[in-house]
Each structure stands twice: as C-alpha cells, then as structure tokens.
C-alpha cells in the first residue's frame with residue numbers, strides 16, 4: 546500500500562487466504578483475466594481501458610495520464626524482471642497481464658477500496674490486493690488543484706509515479722516468484738524492495754537508485770533496532786513518522802544488502818520462500834533465525850549497515866565543503 550507521503554503494503558499480504566487469479570497455462574501471449582477486468586469496470590462509471598504488453602489499466606474517465614502510467618508500469622516490470630533474473634534460478638513467466646486500477650480523486654479511490662477490496666484506504670495513495678492480484682492507486686497530479694489531504698504528520702505529497710512503481714513492484718515480485726505470500730512474511734523485505742523500485746518512473750535502470758531524502762532521514766538516527774525491524778510483520782504502532790521511518794529503514798537495509806551482500810540476499814529470499822511453504826508447520830524458523838542464517842549475526846550486520854550510512858554521510862558533507 547502507499548500512504549500519503551510514504552508507501553505501505555502487506556497488511557493485505559499478511560491477511561492471505563484469498564484465491565489467486567486463474568493463470569493461463571502455456572499461453573503463447575499474455576492473457577488477461579477478463580472477468581476481473583469487467584468486474585472492476587462495472588464499479589467505475591465511464592471506465593476507460595487501455596493495455597500494454599504486461600498490464601491492463603482501467604481508469605476513471607478523468608484520468609489523463611493513461612499512457613504515462615502504462616509506461617511507468619512497463620519500466621517497473623523491466624526492472625523487476627532484471628532483479629528476478631539475478632535473485633532466483635528460474636523466474637516464473639508472467640503469463641497474465643497485471644490489472645492496474647487508477648483514480649483521479651481520492652474519494653473514488655477510497656470508495657473502490659472499501660466496496661471492492663474491503664479496505665480503509667483513506668490514509669493510502671495506493672495498494673496491491675494480493676488475492677485479486679491487482680494494483681490500485683490514485684495518481685492524478687494535483688498541481689493547481691486542491692491540496693491533498695494530509696494524515697497524521699505526513700507533510701510530503703506522495704509522488705504518483707513512485708506510487709505506481711511501488712505497487713507494481715509488489716505484484717510483480719510475487720508473480721515472478723521472487724517472493725511468496727505467507728502470513729508471517731517480514732514486512733521490511735516486502736516494503737524495502739517495493740520502495741527500491743519507486744524510482745522506476747524515471748527508467749528501468751533507476752531501481753535501487755539513491756533516494757537522498759530517505760537517506761538523510763535514516764542517517765539522522767535509528768528508529769528501530771535491526772533485530773526489531775527484521776521480524777515485524779505489520780506496520781509499527783505509533784505516529785506517522787514511525788511508519789515513515791519503518792519504510793525508510795527497510796529500504797535502506799534492502800538496498801545496502803542487495804548492493805553489498807547480493808549472494809546472501811539471494812539466499813535470504815530463498816529461505817523466505819521455503820519458510821512460506823512451511824507455513825503451517827510449528828518448526829518453521831523464526832524471522833530472526835532466518836535473517837541470521839542468511840546474513841550472520843544481526844548485531845554485526847547492523848554495525849556494518851549503520852557504519853556505511855555514516856561513512857556516506859561524511860562523504861556527502863565533505864563534498865559540500867569548499
């Protein structure tokens with residue numbers, strides 16, 4: 546899910562239990578779950594449908610950024626496919642197009658979330674509904690319009706392009722088999738990766754690009770101990786700034802590990818998929834044990850990760866010195 550200002554998912558991920566959409570078997574070209582598309586269209590008066598190679602976009606008639614949105618979705622898909630090739634042996638082919646649903650205004654978006662996905666989306670700018678496997682967002686640019694509503698202490702207006710890429714990344718990471726849905730999947734890995742794909746609005750090679758504002762916030766000081774961050778399965782309680790910090794730190798950790806410890810990261814993703822299969826079993830390893838099996842002692846990882854942040858901060862400061 547995407548908050549106003551930050552992006553959140555996996556509340557739905559954690560809820561699990563919904564049937565996955567039917568998949569075409571051996572289809573030479575990507576199909577679309579037509580029944581689901583028509584169901585969504587019935588909910589949106591005057592809905593407009595457009596499609597690209599890997600996506601079907603259903604938007605309200607006022608949504609003007611359809612081609613731009615499809616382009617962002619496709620760039621994100623390119624980036625996730627590249628990542629999947631690095632991280633798993635045999636990515637699943639994406640046989641069906643992903644359905645994306647776009648709204649111009651928050652009222653229609655919130656109604657759809659409530660009526661169709663049974664979700665309070667009043668504090669979000671987007672979400673991925675894993676059971677139905679569609680992404681839903683409000684992504685109209687508000688320049689010159691009425692200002693967006695703010696919730697809690699969020700001051701930043703969500704970047705619509707980032708929201709689109711974020712939600713698409715959630716859907717595709719699961720479609721391609723990098724992640725597997727399970728009730729107790731650690732939230733940091735899902736959100737850390739989705740945030741890392743947010744810059745894909747600018748280009749497929751922008752995944753895992755620096756995000757200076759997040760970096761600055763993370764560098765200002767830890768909000769979560771790493772051993773707490775890596776076991777959380779839901780958004781931490783507290784105010785909006787704690788939620789924002791959770792996203793920032795999850796992203797920073799994921800980005801650092803993918804860059805500095807790619808082999809271990811690959812192992813970790815494999816262990817999580819394995820754990821998801823073992824979900825019902827009581828002997829399933831704890832989230833902390835899984836993390837440490839892949840990366841080593843959590844305190845040593847934390848020291849190395851935080852150390853890299855302060856080193857980068859000092860470099861940035863000295864760059865600015867005369």
Ligand SMILES: [Zn+2]
Pocket residue numbers: 546547552553554555711715735736739
């Ligand atoms: Zn998310």
